[in-house]
Amino acid sequence: MSELRVRPVADADLPAIRDIYNHYVRSSTVTFDEVESTVADWEGKAARIADAGIPFLVAETAEGELLGYALGVPWSAKSAYRFTIENSIYLAPSAAGRGVGWALLAVFLDRCRDAGLRQVIAVIADRGAEASTALHRKAGFVDAGRLTEVGEKFGERLGVLFLQKAL
Secondary structure, eight states, rough: OEEEEEOOOGGGGGHHHHHHHHHHHHHOSSSSSOOOOOOHHHHHHHHHHHTTOOOOEEEEETOOOEEEEEEEEOOSSSSSGGGEEEEEEEEGGGGGTTTTHHHHHHHHHHHHTTTTEEEEEEEEESSSSSHHHHHHHHHHHHEEEEEEEEEEEEEEEEEEEEEEEOO
């Protein structure tokens, strides 16, 4: 793999981010979304994340190929939760198993610390997302709970794991 760069998201990245995410919407249970997103959806999401002062990063090759993204969203609209976010990290299928997720998550967590955030929560499907669970645990996330059969996708009942990391 060529040199990996992690940087803040730019508007020009949003079509590739949409494509990465929609791959998982169509083909897996790692996201509970069942309807593909649009660039306009991502424009709105990026604006809300920026307004909240939460990191939204992309990983790319030196040649500019987008390999994945990591973002956070407020854990709750209630103000007492203002230092806690939920994170998401998605990789292009071609980037899986190449260390991109680890590099991206490490920089993301550093940027969260820099932003004054205190807690990061990962909500991960209890089946089909073993790589994400392993990545978060490797980064120091600890098990914080589990909900069973709270979602259904492709006719399969799914639960979620809650993992948490104090910054």
